[in-house]
Amino acid sequence: MSHHKTEVRDLYYVYPDGHKAINGITFKIHHGESVGIIGANGAGKSTLLMLLMGVLFPCQGEVLVGEVPVTKKTVPVVRQRMGMVFQDPDDQLFMTTVYDDVAFGPRNYKLEETEVERRVHEALEMVGILHLKDRAPFKLSGGEKRAAAIASVLSMKPDILLMDEPTSALDPKSRRRLMKLLDGFEHTKIITSHDLDMVFELCTRTIVIKNGQIAADGPTKELLADAELMDDCGLEMPLALQGCPVCGRKNG
């Protein structure tokens, strides 16, 4: 299934105010991979996501989704393949009911109303909130909102899921539930987060970004356990890998 691969070639991006956000990034993500993109605040994670989704266009280099380069012309096709879940679900749930929100994407792609309904049900069932379909988004709890936001993207049947801080502002139980849910998806997953424990559990591969460049790219288990690398990039090892705060013993 090589046509689902996402490739970034020698990417540069400079904001209009002169801030160099991305300074030559190259990587390739294959079908079904689950990749964590981590880095300190301002390292360039959000800019990278925007470049992948075709919201921003690179000053140099290119982004390829499947074999298609992301340009102004190909953006509609690319966005159908990639679903992005925003950090704040309130930004993503703008319709008056959960159902309409999840149906928003499919309706924009001019699908038959019966097909729209089928997809909405499927997506809501996948995230386990079918019973909330007639509720207003602002009445949902944080975890339910997040699930609805994910469903609103799933209904477009994307191959690749992009997620910006999926576990932020969730209580521990909701976070755990969400992680279980994400773990069950077969999509290619690209997750940016500061929740390194979540990245450690969910992502097999991690890309560490520092000052708009790739500081490291490799298996999560190795990179996140590298205390020196983490410290150098403004991060630290996942709590699960750090010493026990009570007895001081190291895990594993």
Place this chain on the structure above:
Amino acid sequence: MSNIMNSIFDIRLLDDLARKETIVHRIHPLVKFLTTFIYLIVVVSFGKYEISGLLPLLIFPVLIMTLAELPLRPILKRMLIAAPFVVGIGIMNPIFDHQAVSIGGLSVSRGWITFLSITLKSVLTVSAALLLIATTGMDKLGSALRMLKIPRLFVLQLLLTYRYISVLMEEVSRVLRAYAMRSPQQKGVHWSVWGSLAGQLLIRTFERAQRVYLAMRLRGFTGEYNTGGYPGIAARDIAYMAGWTVFFVIARIYNIPMLIGSLFTGVIL
């Protein structure tokens, strides 16, 4: 502060009511919208000295509220929001319009009659509008407006405003709370920071709008607002609208309380 949080709760309540399943709720949204519209026009068309002729029209909100099983208190509370405006408009009438009229031997200034008439009209119109929302819901109202070929942009604007007003109010309450916590001696917000507070909110609103628009574009939004199909208008819906319209027209042409009164006294005018 608590006022703002309360009104957020208030907004949600109307939505809750709109999700009930009663005879009134099941009527087609377009039909309900048009019926309310006709009702408003009829109410407003009464002359400024008219009171008795308006009274039969009270049946409309009362009947809808009963059939839709809506609670009286929250609806009344919301009607009070419009009260200051109505009083503001009507209160000068008793002062300027001194001419006395005698009603049943009682001498009343015409100003008071117009004031009463304005108040009554406002009660009727505001309650009708609230009941429309409480029995239909904003989303269905939006699709009703689209069926009437109201430009997509206006409907979109209305629905998005309705959706995000609670988010905005939450943001306002956060800013105010942060302000109040660091200025314990003050009542309200000092005028010197009004500018920066308002500016702060404006910028946040812009940023939010940008993110929302982005979220829409990422899901294929191109300006077309698709809300899906809605079942057609049934015979029941037409009967609902026709019935009310006939009643409104009769109430407009004949002064029903007067007719009933004359029936009893045996004098037909």
